[in-house]
Amino acid sequence: MNSFLKHALPRFARLNPSVEITVSPRPRKHPIIRGTYINGRxxxxxxxxxxxxxxxxxxxLLRDASGEKLRRVTKPVQSINESVRGIWSPYHGAVHTI
Structure with a gap:
């Protein structure tokens, strides 16, 4: 962590001027990095x-994240109106013989 603070953090701060960086000591605790987002998260x-x-x-990772909670997407496409033709099913409709 010390080598990151001395070498990599100044360059990261220079390349990302829109990111506010504060360093605060945490004696006798594990080092953490914390991202605070505009939406309050x-x-x-x-x-x-x-x-x-x-x-x-x-x-x-923290810089590129939006701050929103991760949520599971059940359908990859969201639409306001359902399909006009309905959902295809092999069990309905005309019977095909081969």
Whole structure:
């Protein structure tokens, strides 16, 4: 974590001026990085025993996230109106013989 603070964090801050970075000590606790988003949500990632490259990846993950909760998508396409023809089923309609 110390090598990340000394070497990688200044460059990350320079490349991302829209991101506010604060460093606060946490004595006798695991190091974390915390992302606070405009919508009021907060994401915390523990970076215990990670190398500076791995911590930088986690910082990029927090930077690129929207802050929204992850939710499962049941249907990949959402539509206001259902299909006009309905859902196809092999058990309905004309019988085909081969």
């Amino acid at each position: 907060e994401k915390v990632i523990c970076v215990k025993n990670l190398q500076k490259e791995q911590i930088l990846e986690k910082a990029h």
